[in-house]
Amino acid sequence: MLVRFFLEVRAAGIPASITEFLSLLQALEARVASCSAEEFYWLARLSLVKDERHFDRFDRVFAEHFAGAERVFERLLAEVPAEWLQAMAQRLFSDEERAKVEALGSWDKLLETLKQRLAEQKSKHEGGNKWIGTGGTSPFGSGGYNPEGIRIGDAGARQRRAVKVWEAREYRNFDDRRELGTRNLKMALRRLRKFARQGAADELDLDGTIEATARNAGWLDLKLRPERRNAVKVLLLLDVGGSMEDHVRICEELFSAARSEFRQLEHFYFHNFIYETVWKDNRRRQSERIKTTELLRTFNGDYRVIFVGDAAMSPYEIVQPGGSVEHFNEEAGSVWMQRMTAHFPHLVWLNPEPEERWDWTPSIRLTQELIGNRMFPLTLGGLDRAMVALRRKRINEGSR
């Protein structure tokens, strides 16, 4: 059963390896988790998923694979003799917690009830509503939400939890999609790294030391020099929605590739063209917007700005005030773009549309003019050219 689960986890794009799978089995063998679905979920996530961005994907696979499987844990529990339960409870509850339980009623009485429940469980297993995950009224079993409940397999009251952990999908926002197949993009983005000699003097300069020592008549004279460090800062602006739908995937691959390459990377979203606001969280694009002027204030000209978008729209959306399809913009998109290019000398636009088609789209030609022909296709070669262009300052306006 677990092998299939493991394969499904991998199929969902979580880079779990055999070593990690084996360590999960090892942990199960070492009884790190007892029989509770929730504990098993935590343990599996702990050993198989190594990035919070994959948590959401894992949650989905888990929910799918183990749909109804809490029943399995129930059944396990039903077959467990009461003495074993008691032993386990004693092992897992601290004295203090046991005292608390006993304050609620007698410990023995609770166990007695537990035994009864187990018997009931055997006889009416189907559709029972006293058991884990099916309504949460039982004081027993993991996931039981009775405020006075014993939580088998773990200690502590948990009644506040209304949804199974993996169904809550709290990590949805961390998912930045597919690392798979980004290797090529990574290679190209690596060109962006610029090794600037800055920072503290902390590396022994051997040649300098030899020379200085020789000048010093053989007495040692140490010379230090600053260490190399990756100093590239990147501002990523991604077009979402509308005509970009079919390009979103490739953009997100670029995004997850870019993540690991820079010391500072900020990303924002826009729709079609840049206007007075951008946003950070696509799900809250209506409520949490950030002013473009603030963007200009916050990030200085050192930042390399990369636009990603197909720039396919009506030309009015660029040149006319009020041309935006989404809202009334007081100033034309072209004005905002001019502000961007004036502030950020290092700026490129990556376009997922094939380069051959650019000439047929007036809005692409317009954008090209605005950014000084610094639009490149979203391919390996295009990226190479974009990275070279990013290293240089802005090309003069006239070159076509």
Add this chain to the structure above:
Amino acid sequence: MTTQRFSGTDRYIATDDLRMAVNAAVTLARPLLIKGEPGTGKTQLAVEVAQALGRPLFEWHVKSTSKAQQGLYEYDAVSRLRDSQLGEARVADIRNYIVRGKLWEAFESEEQPVLLIDEIDKADIEFPNDLLRELDRMEFYVYETRELVRARHRPIIIITSNNEKELPDAFLRRCFFHYIRFPDEETMTRIVGVHYPSLKRELLAEALGAFYRVRETPGLKKKPSTSELLDWIKLLLAEDIPPEALRSEDPKKAIPPLYGALLKNEQDVHLFEQLVFLNRRAR
């Protein structure tokens, strides 16, 4: 080995999933990688685990200039060179110039220690890769003296990361991974209760309410975290602020007092004040 279990301490509230993570790491003697928002107690965890299990703690704080080798040992060639020029006797033995790192110290410990590798993402990208064998086999080779250093007891290794850089896959494969979520209001009440047990119930409820309102302000650059909340409450107590002052229903006092402890960024403070102002006008 005894099956000791970690279940939080009197100063540290560990959620069930965190407890499970620590116990799994202890049982299988595998490093535990901890991530989470700043101020959610990642570093503190190692201190508390060491205390709860009664183990010695070794802390290795990683900086952007740290090298993996520094955790093992360093050969101080420069002072040896200098000593040789001065004709000192200790020059003859290379051992005098081998400086032990934190990892070595932890390996030499008499009982199983807890080793904290703090903020591993601050270092160079290659840093974690250079520690693969050491974390896996818990041994390393000192080339200068040709000796093999092996851990007497596999240390409980807790590694924290702030996600500034991505860690290499080979490294991740060897660790357990846990992400500390920002605590919900109930857990938070317990955390505050542990730190300030004498706090008036009312004040606590009001403070938490105000805190979560500040946290939910859209567009904040740095959301206030647990450690900032604790600082703030300390200030509130010191200033003897009455609970009523924290209630935002009163439009004139809508900005919580001493909010400088919660918001650490000029722009955030500005944004917050603006929002409060707009709010007030809307009434």
